[in-house]
Amino acid sequence: MKILVCISNVPDTTSKINFTEGDTKFDTNGVQFVINPNDEFGLTRAMWFKEKQGGTVHAATVGGPNSESTLRKALAIGADEAIRVNAEPLDGYFVAQQLAEVVKNGGYDLVIAGRESIDYNGGMVPGILATLLNINFVNTCIDLQIDGDNVTATREIDGGKEKITTSLPLVIGGQKGLVDESDLRIPNMRGIMMARKKPLNVVEPIDAIWATNDVKFEKPEPRGAVKLVDAANIEELINLLHNEAKVI
Amino acid sequence: MSVLVYTESDNGKFKKNALEVASYASEVAKQLGTNVTAISINATENDSLGAYGVSKILNVNNDQLKAFNAKAYANVISEAVKSEGAQVIIVSSSSDTKYLAPILVAKLGAGYVSNVVAIPESISPFIVKRTVFSNKGFAHTQINTDIKVVGVSNNSFGLVENSGTAQIEDINPAVNDSDFSTKSIEIDKVVGKTTIADADIVVSGGRGLKGPENWGMIEELANVLGAATACSKPVSDMGWRPHSEHVGQTGKPVASNLYIAIGISGAIQHLAGVSASKTKVVINTDPEAPFFKAADYGIVGDAFEVVPALIEKLKEFKAQNA
Numbered sequence: 001m002k003i004l005v006c007i008s009n010v011p012d013t014t015s016k017i018n019f020t021e022g023d024t025k026f027d028t029n030g031v032q033f034v035i036n037p038n039d040e041f042g043l044t045r046a047m048w049f050k051e052k053q054g055g056t057v058h059a060a061t062v063g064g065p066n067s068e069s070t071l072r073k074a075l076a077i078g079a080d081e082a083i084r085v086n087a088e089p090l091d092g093y094f095v096a097q098q099l100a101e102v103v104k105n106g107g108y109d110l111v112i113a114g115r116e117s118i119d120y121n122g123g124m125v126p127g128i129l130a131t132l133l134n135i136n137f138v139n140t141c142i143d144l145q146i147d148g149d150n151v152t153a154t155r156e157i158d159g160g161k162e163k164i165t166t167s168l169p170l171v172i173g174g175q176k177g178l179v180d181e182s183d184l185r186i187p188n189m190r191g192i193m194m195a196r197k198k199p200l201n202v203v204e205p206i207d208a209i210w211a212t213n214d215v216k217f218e219k220p221e222p223r224g225a226v227k228l229v230d231a232a233n234i235e236e237l238i239n240l241l242h243n244e245a246k247v248i
Numbered sequence: 249m250s251v252l253v254y255t256e257s258d259n260g261k262f263k264k265n266a267l268e269v270a271s272y273a274s275e276v277a278k279q280l281g282t283n284v285t286a287i288s289i290n291a292t293e294n295d296s297l298g299a300y301g302v303s304k305i306l307n308v309n310n311d312q313l314k315a316f317n318a319k320a321y322a323n324v325i326s327e328a329v330k331s332e333g334a335q336v337i338i339v340s341s342s343s344d345t346k347y348l349a350p351i352l353v354a355k356l357g358a359g360y361v362s363n364v365v366a367i368p369e370s371i372s373p374f375i376v377k378r379t380v381f382s383n384k385g386f387a388h389t390q391i392n393t394d395i396k397v398v399g400v401s402n403n404s405f406g407l408v409e410n411s412g413t414a415q416i417e418d419i420n421p422a423v424n425d426s427d428f429s430t431k432s433i434e435i436d437k438v439v440g441k442t443t444i445a446d447a448d449i450v451v452s453g454g455r456g457l458k459g460p461e462n463w464g465m466i467e468e469l470a471n472v473l474g475a476a477t478a479c480s481k482p483v484s485d486m487g488w489r490p491h492s493e494h495v496g497q498t499g500k501p502v503a504s505n506l507y508i509a510i511g512i513s514g515a516i517q518h519l520a521g522v523s524a525s526k527t528k529v530v531i532n533t534d535p536e537a538p539f540f541k542a543a544d545y546g547i548v549g550d551a552f553e554v555v556p557a558l559i560e561k562l563k564e565f566k567a568q569n570a
Contacts, residue, residue: 013382014516121379125350127350131354132354137351139318140347157344163433164431212359213390214387218388224544228546241545247505
């Protein structure tokens, strides 16, 4: 089985978010970039398939040269090869079109992407990618079993989960649950050394639609200080929620 | 430039988000000087949409579409977009809709903005405000394509009633066997319980509750308030509660009117996931817990004393205000 894991290079979940250049760009100053958590669950599941059922795992990203360290981390975790499409990932539709080209050229059976990146949260790349390729798609996937070409997947739905049968080739929008958090791997020294020798191919983007662009960013209004209510005076909390916040 | 809204139903009944996106679509139609057409699949109460500003309903009744199927549903909506010549399409942020929307936009070559929190601030160019960085920021995003798809964030717009009636038109778009190459075989869903996505109020418990056996009071508080229950990441990681209750950056986002956090310290990832909630209450023994900085109201105290007292007082309050 030939697996492609699509990786987004995102700010670490603890990052402070600021904007720069007249609030038109995300301020990367002092920000540590990591593999998007939803993608990391997918990468780990891909490694499981490789080790238990055989196959190869490639990792791809759409991003500038600064995203290579994140791709190297994917190689250190165990991906065999990496592909970087040399373009800034500023629109989900654009990114999906670039990845569709990578999938067409690579002939993958299974494509695992995260259900959304934790930076722009668009949640559209896996679905657009699958539709452009005209192959099966399961979103918010929390369990994935493959037997030959037959696939049993579980997806999270509002208030529960749904089991789905489908077949390869397939695109997955993955998330936490695909593997246990304790199974996530921290690259060891050997992995890091080996990653340096693994191929990281840079390809130029194809002509594609830019469906959207972000004109301006802003940060949420700073909120007022918390109103503390004495634990012995619960009525006061109910009063505030009813008369001031008007939520009960 | 007509506006089409996908109004989602469950067992024939419209979801709350269907009425919210209809309200939103009606406001967008006013901006554009046009009318709203809704597309509904196997809904039984189409009449109710008129009150939310919909003037025409395309009603699809098809047994093959009884169970949700993202590809088949996206095809049906896509056909409606074409037959109506719609240029603005409004959808919700439910998990089913977030599954079908990318398929729909790829079919239509349409630009899609999800997590939108306000009506378009400009029509030409078409610009909407959305949350980014897991609610730690907002982006004003322009859609450049002819057909535009807007995914409205849960609870961000609310319901706006209008006096109106909608004309219902039955349509019968073709359903292809190839749409069912992904097939639902089993749904495991809590019935009769408010889900986090639909809830006006969410009651959430953290590690401070010490163990799964103590969730009775969380459930009871949720019951009194008609709320959904949720939990922090460590709680779902330890298996005290199902993963579907985990809220935060890598779990479910919460955009309720009221979020009550009990025994949750407020890690930055948790706060990011719940910050779209309008009013936040925190109950924690530790006055230094970071959540107090992000909350509107707080009680420093032991959950095992505060929560039972709160349940009792809320019952009295509900009885008086019934």
